[in-house]
Amino acid sequence: MSTQLISERVAAGHRSLRAKAVGSLGPLTMFGGVGWAFLQPDRITLLHPRGQGFWWLLVEPPLLAIAVGVVFALFVAPGVIDDLEAEER
Amino acid sequence: MEPPAEHVHWLFATGFLLLGLCLLARALVGEEIWSRRPWRAYLWPALLFGLGVLMWPVMVFYTNSTIHMIAHGAWAQTMMLAGAAELGLVRGKLHHTAWRLAMPLALAVSGTALLIHEQNGWLFARAAFLHHALGWAAFVGAIFPLVGAFRRRSPVWSSGFALTLVVISVLLYSDRDVAPIFGHLSPLAGEPHR
Numbered sequence: 418m419s420t421q422l423i424s425e426r427v428a429a430g431h432r433s434l435r436a437k438a439v440g441s442l443g444p445l446t447m448f449g450g451v452g453w454a455f456l457q458p459d460r461i462t463l464l465h466p467r468g469q470g471f472w473w474l475l476v477e478p479p480l481l482a483i484a485v486g487v488v489f490a491l492f493v494a495p496g497v498i499d500d501l502e503a504e505e506r
Numbered sequence: 507m508e509p510p511a512e513h514v515h516w517l518f519a520t521g522f523l524l525l526g527l528c529l530l531a532r533a534l535v536g537e538e539i540w541s542r543r544p545w546r547a548y549l550w551p552a553l554l555f556g557l558g559v560l561m562w563p564v565m566v567f568y569t570n571s572t573i574h575m576i577a578h579g580a581w582a583q584t585m586m587l588a589g590a591a592e593l594g595l596v597r598g599k600l601h602h603t604a605w606r607l608a609m610p611l612a613l614a615v616s617g618t619a620l621l622i623h624e625q626n627g628w629l630f631a632r633a634a635f636l637h638h639a640l641g642w643a644a645f646v647g648a649i650f651p652l653v654g655a656f657r658r659r660s661p662v663w664s665s666g667f668a669l670t671l672v673v674i675s676v677l678l679y680s681d682r683d684v685a686p687i688f689g690h691l692s693p694l695a696g697e698p699h700r
Contacts, residue, residue: 435534435535438534439531439534439535442527442530442531443527446523446527471507472509472510472513473513476509476513476516476517478516478519478679481516481517481519481520481523481679482520482523482679484520485520485523485524485527486527488524489524489527489528489531493527493528493531493546493549494531496543496546497531497535497539497540497546500535500539500542500543501535501539504539
């Protein structure tokens with residue numbers, strides 16, 4: 418294992434509470450959507466697509482919640498955490 | 507080809523959820539760090555402005571009474587005003603603290619419009635319950651950006667504002683066309699769907 422990788426892991430281990438909180442927003446939203454899908458599987462029309470109209474197949478609330486979590490975790494949170502850690506260093 | 511009304515609520519819920527997450531992250535790290543990348547500073551006001559713009563077609567295509575049209579028009583206008591004011595503040599074109607009051611105004615007007623245009627009681631049907639709950643959530647939640655406009659460094663008010671939007675998104679996601687609420691459904695509401 419390279420020293421750069423080790424130092425990155427150590428840095429990640431010492432991530433501040435605020436950085437952890439920002440980093441957890443996306444995954445928490447995704448888990449919320451997954452949990453919701455298990456609680457109300459009828460709201461996932463992809464599981465029973467026969468006879469469903471276009472909008473019922475396109476707009477599925479638990480999947481939308483998961484999508485928001487993914488978008489936030491991939492495109493917003495990493496930059497915020499980078500800037501926060503740069504400020505804290 | 508128009509989506510059913512509840513689908514429109516769910517799509518707006520998605521927008522509010524993303525808006526809430528962005529504002530929650532902003533509250534956690536502070537305005538200074540959040541605005542370090544210019545695109546990120548513009549993100550939430552632009553999203554709010556966009557949601558206001560998208561409210562116009564909702565007003566045109568989904569209103570079946572004058573009071574519904576006025577309510578949807580009020581939401582569209584106040585959301586666009588709040589988004590535009592925040593964009594102006596981020597850009598540096600606007601400076602006066604009074605512009606920060608556009609956001610609590612938007613929430614207070616939206617909450618009032620929701621409460622006034624819902625003619626039925628809380629337990630008439632799920633939609634009626636949600637209109638009452640949304641109205642009070644928006645109206646009471648307006649206190650967070652109102653105080654936050656004057657105490658800009660306090661994470662309590664900015665977090666409260668973000669969580670208000672998350673609550674609004676959850677309530678919007680809960681909408682159904684005709685459905686019971688806590689086992690209640692007025693016979694006047696019609697046949698329950700799904």
